[in-house]
Amino acid sequence: xxxxxxxxxxxxxxxxxxxxxxxxxxxxxxxxxxxxxxxxxxxxxxxxxxxxxxxxxxxxxxxxxxxxxxxxxxxxxxxxxxxxxxxxxxxxxxxxxxxxxxxxxxxxxxxxxxxxxxxxxxxxxxxxxxxxxxxxxxxxxxxxxxxxxxxxxxxxxxxxxxxxxxxxxxxxxxxxxxxxxxxxxxxxxxxxxxxxxxxxxxxxxxxxxxxxxxxxxxxxxxxxxxxxxxxxxxxxxxxxxxxxxxxxxxxxxxxxxxxxxxxxxxxxxxxxxxxxxxxxxxxxxxxxxxxxxxxxxxxxxxxxxxxxxxxxxxxxxxxxxxxxxxx
Amino acid sequence: xxxxxxxxxxxxxxxxxxxxxxxxxxxxxxxxxxxxxxxxxxxxxxxxxxxxxxxxxxxxxxxxxxxxxxxxxxxxxxxxxxxxxxxxxxxxxxxxxxxxxxxxxxxxxxxxxxxxxxxxxxxxxxxxxxxxxxxxxxxxxxxxxxxxxxxxxxxxxxxxxxxxxxxxxxxxxxxxxxxxxxxxxxxxxxxxxxxxxxxxxxxxxxxxxxxxxxxxxxxxxxxxxxxxxxxxxxxxxxxxxxxxxxxxxxxxxxxxxxxxxxxxxxxxxxxxxxxxxxxxxxxxxxxxxxxxxxxxxxxxxxxxxxxxxxxxxxxxxxxxxxxxxxxxxxxxxxxxxxxxxxxxxxxxxxxxxxxxxxxxxxxxxxxxxxxxxxxxxxxxxxxxxxxxxxxxxxxxxxxxxxxxxxxxxxxxxxxxx
Numbered sequence: 001x002x003x004x005x006x007x008x009x010x011x012x013x014x015x016x017x018x019x020x021x022x023x024x025x026x027x028x029x030x031x032x033x034x035x036x037x038x039x040x041x042x043x044x045x046x047x048x049x050x051x052x053x054x055x056x057x058x059x060x061x062x063x064x065x066x067x068x069x070x071x072x073x074x075x076x077x078x079x080x081x082x083x084x085x086x087x088x089x090x091x092x093x094x095x096x097x098x099x100x101x102x103x104x105x106x107x108x109x110x111x112x113x114x115x116x117x118x119x120x121x122x123x124x125x126x127x128x129x130x131x132x133x134x135x136x137x138x139x140x141x142x143x144x145x146x147x148x149x150x151x152x153x154x155x156x157x158x159x160x161x162x163x164x165x166x167x168x169x170x171x172x173x174x175x176x177x178x179x180x181x182x183x184x185x186x187x188x189x190x191x192x193x194x195x196x197x198x199x200x201x202x203x204x205x206x207x208x209x210x211x212x213x214x215x216x217x218x219x220x221x222x223x224x225x226x227x228x229x230x231x232x233x234x235x236x237x238x239x240x241x242x243x244x245x246x247x248x249x250x251x252x253x254x255x256x257x258x259x260x261x262x263x264x265x266x267x268x269x270x271x272x273x274x275x276x277x278x279x280x281x282x283x284x285x286x287x288x289x290x291x292x293x294x295x296x297x298x299x300x301x302x303x304x305x306x307x308x309x310x311x312x313x314x315x316x317x318x319x320x321x322x323x324x325x326x327x
Numbered sequence: 328x329x330x331x332x333x334x335x336x337x338x339x340x341x342x343x344x345x346x347x348x349x350x351x352x353x354x355x356x357x358x359x360x361x362x363x364x365x366x367x368x369x370x371x372x373x374x375x376x377x378x379x380x381x382x383x384x385x386x387x388x389x390x391x392x393x394x395x396x397x398x399x400x401x402x403x404x405x406x407x408x409x410x411x412x413x414x415x416x417x418x419x420x421x422x423x424x425x426x427x428x429x430x431x432x433x434x435x436x437x438x439x440x441x442x443x444x445x446x447x448x449x450x451x452x453x454x455x456x457x458x459x460x461x462x463x464x465x466x467x468x469x470x471x472x473x474x475x476x477x478x479x480x481x482x483x484x485x486x487x488x489x490x491x492x493x494x495x496x497x498x499x500x501x502x503x504x505x506x507x508x509x510x511x512x513x514x515x516x517x518x519x520x521x522x523x524x525x526x527x528x529x530x531x532x533x534x535x536x537x538x539x540x541x542x543x544x545x546x547x548x549x550x551x552x553x554x555x556x557x558x559x560x561x562x563x564x565x566x567x568x569x570x571x572x573x574x575x576x577x578x579x580x581x582x583x584x585x586x587x588x589x590x591x592x593x594x595x596x597x598x599x600x601x602x603x604x605x606x607x608x609x610x611x612x613x614x615x616x617x618x619x620x621x622x623x624x625x626x627x628x629x630x631x632x633x634x635x636x637x638x639x640x641x642x643x644x645x646x647x648x649x650x651x652x653x654x655x656x657x658x659x660x661x662x663x664x665x666x667x668x669x670x671x672x673x674x675x676x677x678x679x680x681x682x683x684x685x686x687x688x689x690x691x692x693x694x695x696x697x698x699x700x701x702x703x704x705x706x707x708x709x710x711x712x713x714x715x716x717x718x719x720x721x722x723x724x725x726x727x728x729x730x731x732x733x734x735x736x737x738x739x740x741x742x743x744x
Contacts, residue, residue, distance in 0.1 A: 292502045
């Protein structure tokens, strides 16, 4: 039986770079195709800007969740977190709190939710999938309780600005947050010790531990930030709709995880790229937008989105296994 | 001591190694690794910038005036729309009345081509509350048929499915806005979210027609929720009387959907009100149970009804209604699963009388259904749309005519195929 070796550093780098580059090529090709076929509607400011605006909260959550997933963990509670944040914002505004305070409290609530997930996973040792599916129901249940199942108006200048404001009267503010979060996560993952440790933990937690890396701390902090960014996503969604409702973010976890996996992040951890997640988010976003513009029924949209996800991820696996065989 | 030093060295080497593996900087000597201080400084700086951007522009009066005005207007209009939709209103009739709308409506009702092909050259957007259900399928088909009769180009009839999801609803509204239709037919489940949709379309000078759920600044087309629920209540009372009066009834159960807003709540509260008007609140209140049966899906209603049944283990004779027939399917299934099903003891009146409702009635699962005639929705929506397109006034409320359907008259309205 031939000996199977792990791919070398050079090979791994090529695979990773190749995946991200392929994704961006797919994105550019799709964009060009959609612009042509979907003319005159698709390639217009009136379409592209709101599309990015509506994608922003998905991208923000996806960027940080990528970090969680590279460590080999997962956070399914983001949808519940968004729902609870949305209700909390509306509830606190209804109580007369100033918008700025509500924003801070909402982000603190997100941090608490993230810290709770991190505690259960790292300190108690519960599998992150089970733990966060559980907390997803808990957060949403609290949201339903707080709002009595009803949607609540959430109107305040500060909250309005987060989702509907414009920086320099030109750039929609959610897009600014989207870019900033991606830039931060890119720097952290590619230019900092912290990012290297995240990859190390995902690649081999035991070796990382033996090398002196505080594995639990890294995972805990990733969950913490995942909670904060999910709340930020909830704030944007609340602002976009002007309503806090417990249903906000329902099913969003699957959309976000699909974007991340499409971006090349392995569910087993150790592999993934922030730029890949960016490309994955944009591909799924423009796909939905284009198909809706073309009057395609939602069932078909789901089929196409699912098929693309399976196709691209299968390609990754084939490339990975070929590289292993070559090694 | 030696071992500790060795561990630290190993740790540094490992981190450095993994870093080099995953970065593009391998060729650079030593692999650039930021110090903690630098990274912290960058993060603090970025956080400060975000905080400044979030708080300062949001609080300053100059940039928020428009937003505040928009939101206030939205709040006011939502409230106004909800109250007016719920109550009977008197509106000033425009000069000439609604002659144009009435003329188009007459053609629509007869299934004839509209005079003068009034939709020619125009575009219409339709956002569906939740595609793929018998009720919404009927509405959509009716809209398509009437659009053709009005001379509209099928290519210019835009469709998007809101999937009972406000987030998707907003996204779809933006996509429709990008297509610049002449009119939007907005069928979206959350009345409050409709405020934002209304703001966007009003700013773009695109008129909206709201279906079943109010939208600010838009004529309302659909059912008078209180009226249809009251009709259902009256139909149930007939059955109650036939069984020997209210004393024979253990419970009155209302499957509701609070997130759908106050107007949708009237669809079940009217049922309750009919009982109160007949027997008095002191008799009816102790028997009444309200539960959240969800947005119209059978599964959620099934789970909720299972919980309700476990709370009333001894109740046998029950009057029941819910927001639509999909939820009622789930509710009936829960009753059957619990072994509590006896058609003679359940008085069930449904809302809608779509294909599912008709089948439930024919199968003896329900006693009656208030028909909304979704297959006729287009007869109201398209005449109103073409009236807008041609600059003609549209009545503020376009209520469909309803009818209680029972086994006695179902073949008259829905002949067996």
